[in-house]
Each structure stands twice: as structure tokens, then as C-alpha cells.
Amino acid sequence: MVTIPLSQTQPPTVPMGGSGAPPVLDVRGLTKRFPVGGMFNSKQVHALEDVSFTVDRGETMALVGESGSGKSTAARVIARLIAPSAGEIRLDGVDVLKSERQPSLAYRRRVQMIFQDPFGSLNPVHTIGHHLARPLEIHKKARGRREVRERVAELLTTVGLTPPDEVAAKYPHQLSGGQRQRVAIARALAVDPDVLLADEPISMLDVSIRMGVLNLMDRLKEERGIASLYITHDIASARYIGDRTTVMYAGRMVEGAPSTTLLDEPAHPYTRLLVSAVPNPRAGLAKRAIQVRGEVPSLLDPPPGCPFAPRCPHAMPICREMMPGIEMVGPRHWVRCHLYGPGGTTIGSPAGPATAGLATAGPAA
Numbered sequence: 001m002v003t004i005p006l007s008q009t010q011p012p013t014v015p016m017g018g019s020g021a022p023p024v025l026d027v028r029g030l031t032k033r034f035p036v037g038g039m040f041n042s043k044q045v046h047a048l049e050d051v052s053f054t055v056d057r058g059e060t061m062a063l064v065g066e067s068g069s070g071k072s073t074a075a076r077v078i079a080r081l082i083a084p085s086a087g088e089i090r091l092d093g094v095d096v097l098k099s100e101r102q103p104s105l106a107y108r109r110r111v112q113m114i115f116q117d118p119f120g121s122l123n124p125v126h127t128i129g130h131h132l133a134r135p136l137e138i139h140k141k142a143r144g145r146r147e148v149r150e151r152v153a154e155l156l157t158t159v160g161l162t163p164p165d166e167v168a169a170k171y172p173h174q175l176s177g178g179q180r181q182r183v184a185i186a187r188a189l190a191v192d193p194d195v196l197l198a199d200e201p202i203s204m205l206d207v208s209i210r211m212g213v214l215n216l217m218d219r220l221k222e223e224r225g226i227a228s229l230y231i232t233h234d235i236a237s238a239r240y241i242g243d244r245t246t247v248m249y250a251g252r253m254v255e256g257a258p259s260t261t262l263l264d265e266p267a268h269p270y271t272r273l274l275v276s277a278v279p280n281p282r283a284g285l286a287k288r289a290i291q292v293r294g295e296v297p298s299l300l301d302p303p304p305g306c307p308f309a310p311r312c313p314h315a316m317p318i319c320r321e322m323m324p325g326i327e328m329v330g331p332r333h334w335v336r337c338h339l340y341g342p343g344g345t346t347i348g349s350p351a352g353p354a355t356a357g358l359a360t361a362g363p364a365a
């Protein structure tokens with residue numbers, strides 16, 4: 001187990017990436033605080049605190065966490081729909097917040113977002129063809145009516161919406177939810193993005209069509225080498241599509257690892273809680289989800305220390321006093337938890353009983 005000094009607050013970027021090439025997306029210390037309340041009672045919602053990660057070309061990073069953990073805020077900040085309070089966003093190594101005060105058209109093209117609600121993201125008065133033709137025209141990806149029509153047909157075919165001419169003439173309400181989400185994906189692809197930010201893209205779809213959309217995203221990642229951030233509540237779908245998974249809790253990143261490692265050997269008590277809630281047919285009904293008590297901390301006035309401490313069955317006095325540093329617990333597997341830090345005691349076997357107390361075992365790596 002390797003301890004990284006507390007002063008180095010961001011998760012280590014080098015062990016996280018896979019290919020050795022510079023990451024397409026590299027966010028460092030991203031923080032977003034929303035001011036709320038009146039002039040005399042101003043407070044801040046700490047929606048995102050010190051979030052750092054990288055995504056390589058052709059890689060999907062899943063961002064998992066419960067409602068309110070800051071996942072959408074992270075995506076909106078990276079898409080530059082909202083400005084961060086602090087931190088850096090690097091695209092192919094360029095610090096874009098420094099180099100462009102306002103996001104350029106090129107940034108808007110290179111970083112595309114897919115939203116949760118495919119209906120809300122399409123304008124009901126325009127045809128599907130119009131939705132796909134507009135970005136092609138704005139970003140000069142096709143010229144002339146014929147070329148635009150051909151590119152629209154190509155995009156619709158890529159996302160499996162055929163016959164393309166028929167689909168292009170339809171309005172959003174004439175398509176199913178899954179078909180609409182495919183249109184949203186086609187629209188994002190129209191401009192050849194480098195980064196795709198998919199914010200819960202399947203959560204509003206019927207279970208029967210979710211797999212189709214996930215498989216489509218996976219295929220496009222392989223074929224086009226796009227760096228994707230896949231945001232979800234569901235750690236099981238994160239494993240399916242994410243090469244790596246990072247877990248967020250109350251605006252902070254608490255653990256990250258290759259997705260299979262994270263599900264097989266979760267280290268952080270919160271990740272273990274999430275993993276314990278995934279149905280596992282092999283384990284049968286005997287498998288029990290970890291029961292947690294306590295409240296999610298207020299983001300308005302977050303207490304010092306680990307945000308999960310009030311609910312953590314393993315909390316030690318230090319957990320309420322000091323934010324844990326980053327600990328490496330395996331190859332490309334890091335955790336932010338005092339149990340793994342100097343003087344900490346790791347939890348017993350990850351597959352062991354959910355309610356196990358603290359084991360006195362050695363390093364978890």
C-alpha cells in the first residue's frame with residue numbers, strides 16, 4: 001500500500017490512465033460552490049470539491065454516486081455550461097479555463113453532452129433531420145444541402161435508426177424514448193467530438209432498450225476513439241460500460257479503480273455499500289445489502305473530515321476531524337479513506353460479511 005501525502009489532494013493521474021498517452025480529458029481540483037440564500041444570509045452549496053480525474057482516448061470512465069453527489073455538476077462544469085469555482089480542465093494538455101475565458105466554438109464541438117431526458121433535449125417543433133443538420137452546418141462539418149442530407153443519413157444509420165430518410169422526416173414525439181436517445185447520440189457524434197459526457201443516458205429508458213443504447217455507446221467508443229464520461233447511479237451498468245469507475249460521495253471522489261476491480265474488491269465503506277446492493281444471482285438471496293444508518297451530510301455546511309463518516313460503520317475519531325488522503329491499494333486502484341492510511345486498519349475481505357467490523361489485517365492491496 002502506498003501512501004500519498006495529504007497535501008497532494010488530487011487522485012494520482014499517472015496510475016489511473018491506461019495507455020501512457022496524454023489524456024484527452026484531465027480535470028484537476030475541480031470545485032463548484034453554488035451561492036444560495038439572501039444578501040444577509042448567504043451560504044454556499046459545496047456541490048463539487050476537489051475532483052480530479054483523467055480520461056484517455058477510446059476509454060470510458062464511469063462516475064457513480066447517489067443522488068446529489070455532484071455527478072451532473074461535474075459534467076456541466078466540464079461541458080462549460082457553468083463555470084467552476086476552482087480547478088483546471090485540460091483538453092489534450094491545454095488548460096482551457098486559462099486559454100479561453102468563454103468556451104470557444106471549437107470547445108463546444110470537441111466536448112459533447114448527452115442528457116438524461118432525450119425528450120427534453122430535442123425541440124418538438126423540429127424534425128430529426130433538422131436536429132442533426134444544424135450542428136453539421138454550425139460547425140461546418142458538411143456543406144450544401146446534398147452533403148448535409150447524406151451526413152444525416154449516415155449518422156442515423158450509425159446509431160441504428162433506419163430507414164434514415166424516413167426517420168429524418170419524423171418529429172421527436174413520433175419516436176420511442178430509446179430512439180430519441182439514439183438521435184441525441186447521433187447529434188453529439190455529428191461534430192466528431194473528442195469527449196462525450198453522458199449524464200445518466202439510459203435511466204429514463206425502458207429496461208428492454210437500455211442494453212441497446214449501452215452497446216451503441218460502447219461500439220462508438222471503440223470505433224471513434226472517443227473519451228467518454230459515463231454518469232450513473234447504477235454501479236452495475238458502470239461495470240458494463242466503464243473501463244474504470246470512480247465513486248463520488250457528497251461532492252467528493254472517494255475511490256477509483258478499473259471497473260472489475262472496483263466491483264470485486266471495493267475498498268471504501270461507501271463503495272462496499274453500493275456493491276452490496278447489486279443483485280448477485282450467484283450469491284442467491286443469502287447476500288445482504290449493507291445497512292447504514294445516519295444522515296448524508298449537508299452540502300451547505302459540510303463538516304470537516306470524511307463526508308461518509310456520519311454513516312460509516314467503520315468510522316474512527318480521525319474520520320470526523322480530517323479529510324483522508326489518497327491511498328493506493330492496488331494497481332490503478334486508489335481510495336480516500338483513513339482505514340487505509342497510516343495507522344488505519346483495513347476492512348476484512350471485500351467479499352466478506354457486509355456488517356463485518358474492523359479487521360486487524362494488513363494492507364488491502
Ligand SMILES: Nc1ncnc2c1ncn2[C@@H]1O[C@H](COP(=O)(O)OP(=O)(O)OP(=O)(O)O)[C@@H](O)[C@H]1O
Pocket residue numbers: 034035036045046047065066067068069070071072073074233299
Ligand atoms: N444551480 C444550483 N444552485 C444550487 N444548488 C445546486 C445547483 N445545481 C445543483 N445544486 C446542488 O448541488 C448538489 C449536486 O447536484 P447534482 O445535480 O450535481 O447531483 P447528481 O449527483 O447529478 O444527482 P442526481 O443523481 O440526482 O442527478 C445538489 O445538492 C444540488 O441540489
Ligand SMILES: [Mg+2]
Pocket residue numbers: 071072073199
Ligand atoms: Mg444528475
